[in-house]
Amino acid sequence: MTHVTLEQLVKVYAGSTKPAVNDFSLDIPSGKLIAFLGPSGCGKTTTLKMIAGLIRPSAGKITFDGDDILPIPTEKRGAVMVFQNYLLFPYMSVGDNVGFGLKMRGVDKRIIAQKVHEMLDLVKLPDIAKRRPAQLSGGQQQRVALARALITEPRVLLLDEPLSNLDAHLRDEMRELILTIQRKLKITTIFVTHDQEEAVLLADQVALIFDGVLQQYAEPAEFYQRPTSERAARFFGGVNFLPAKRDQNTVGTAVGTFRFTAPCIEQAPSGDVTLTIRPEQIRLAEAPEENTVIGRVRERIYVGTYTRYKITLGEHEIEAIRSADLPGSINEGDEINVTLPSDRIWVVPNAR
Amino acid sequence: MTTTDMEKTAPDSRARMATLFRYAALILLLVGLVLPFAAFIINSFAFRWFYPQLIPNEWSMDAWNSVLDDDLFNALQNSIVIALTVTITSLIIGLPAARALGLYQFRGKRVVEFLILAPTIVPGIAVAMGLNINFLRWNLAGEVLGVALVHLVPVMPYVVLTLSGVFANYNPEFEEQARTLGAGFFSTFRHVTLPAIFPGLVVAGLFAFLVSWGQYILTFLIGQGRVITMPVLLFTTIPGGRNPNIAAMSLVFIAPAVLILILTSRYLSGESNTVGGFGQL
């Protein structure tokens, strides 16, 4: 339950001229679950470590509940980090690992034992306190690492790629667990991931970071409906981009002019822009209406529950997805109606 | 992503003080470790170095001139011949054993490892005293060959340990691949095995050389004072010897060792069992 702000954070590593993190400002409301999303090397882990106090920012400010915490050393910040590879201390039992933070604070042994018990219950691993970390599976180690972090009742919980080392089925379990615990304890939590799906599934808000610069900070759905750049759209699976010119409610392209009625339209740029639409929102082979153009099916790829089509529109090509249940068959070479619904298309600034 | 302590968060002035303190401590420690070398060099060129002069007023090459005589060249020659013999022999007989230990599991492996490790910890003095009479009887005592033979005892563990570490990370399927492509036993060894293990072989060989090079007590007990190597010569010079002469002789003695360190310092930071080779010097 801590309100965290990052103000114009900059980190330039010694011996490097390019900042790893640049002018990074973010407001993280108390008790929220936030994702730092971006490709590897984008500065997200550096930012996480700056919040933890493990790396000192070159410039900028970090506050918890309005207090500047940069002068406070790591061990007194109450920002606990859980590393990607768990890093349970191999020479300690699971119980001693979980109790570590309390032992460092000089808490009475019996109280530690009791708290360890509670924490292991919380992460649904009762009765393993006596085991060694090496005897646990990856998923179990991850939960122990979480318990070890939570026992200190941190002001901020920092998770570095919490799901990436787990098998697919363990991921779902772990995701549920993190969500449940976070909702229950209401700890302000920041996690780092390179996987947009993970970010979307877990986070209240996603901070998309490229090259050390914050690109977009919004709720997950925004990245699908209203990306702020072509790169952001591509990172979330966008594939269709057409050069265009926007004038109020119309967007003109080489394949035709489309009406543009998306919500929050005032956020969209004007002038020379790029039109984008998600493949699953394009409608194929339906009765013509507004925003319908003719396209030729170049390739048809059957993927089981849906079919993916590559469609030529003049000099451009777009991709569309259509549920396999829909009636009517579309074959390669067919000329069909392609409808781009006016409330589904979006525009982003031209990428240079 | 590595972070140095300078990048760690802490109040500025205190962090700077701590960093300063750490550098001071490190420099003090390194000076302590390097100071004896300075003492050797100054001593070897000193001429009438009266107390309490920190640096001699007069320098001379006297010590070097008087030390570089036939006795020293004889001792150097003996040391080199013995160390080279030991190096080559130990590599040849240690290579198959290292391969067996690095690549295969077999019954009694633990016992074999224990036996090969034991000479690194059991003092040479006990072994050499026991061998002394037998070597006398076999006419190996007082002979270069006998000394080289007994040097194998402290050398073998390091050669085998270093090379078995190499083989532990070696994939023998490359050899099988070569055999299916028509290479015979020797050309497989020459073109596949040897290039793969060559760096390890060099390191093991340098260790073998150094361990033999520094050996005093085994040489003394088996050589019967008749095989004069560098350490034996140095030992006989110490009582009553002039400091500059002792210093110059010591420098000649350690020159190859320092040279080898410079050549291998790259390899040292990693493997701890490689570093273990220095435990016997």
Add this chain to the structure above:
Amino acid sequence: MSWERWRIPVMLAPTMAVIIFLFIGGLLYGLLQSLGWQPRIGNFDLSLDAYVNIMTSERYAGQFWSGLALTIWVSFASTFFSAVFAIIGALLIRSTALGKRISTFLFQLNLPIPHVVAAIGILFLFSQSGLLSRIGAETGVIGSPSDFPIVVRDRLGIGIILAYIWKEIPFIGVIVLAILQSLGEDYEDIAATLGANRWQRFRFVVLPLIMPGLLSASIIVFTFTFGSYEVPAILGVRSVRMLPVMSLDFFRNPDLNARTEGMAMSMIIAFFALIMVLIYMWISRRSVRES
């Protein structure tokens, strides 16, 4: 088929021949001699006389027990202080941003220096007219050589301990440094976020992590200093000798009976060392199991 079966024994044979004939053979023959076995003069009876003699007789007991005490003290002090300085050195080098390569090189510089030379170096540095004494005189801390404390050829073995510390700091230090570098600093970072301060991170994280390597390196140093001849021979005093020096002195005594006592003494040293090997293997096996 038969080749397959004999392959490993054949590969091991040459090395094992050296170990069995020269190492074990030497030890066994030494043991037999220490028990009074002298086939050349027709004495095949085994007895513990030499051992009893060393430990109880008026002639030997005094110097044996004082020598043993000195040996244990020197080995213990050398190992302890080398380990402490080695850890400090390794930690300092790890946290150094500037001049890391040159520091590491200087830290390792005396690794290949033979112990004979290490002893001479300590002589040059710490004798009453040595370099340190001159530095003291130059800076006005002492007035004359006799003001400089006697630390070489002293009864407490300080000079011997100094030589061993000088020699073994890099040996243990490089092993510790290698462990530290392979571990990285993540464990310490985690501990810091969990509330461990600088000292607690060392005590509860770094120390336990380096302990297996540190222990085995320390055992090698301890047994080496226990059984090594060169350094105490150069830097020790005649009145109280460390066991290896005493053992060799007896062995070279023209009196053949003393020779048996010398053998017995070297067997005591060897026996002690073998126990250390067992502890070493036990520790390394345990640490392998845990990692």
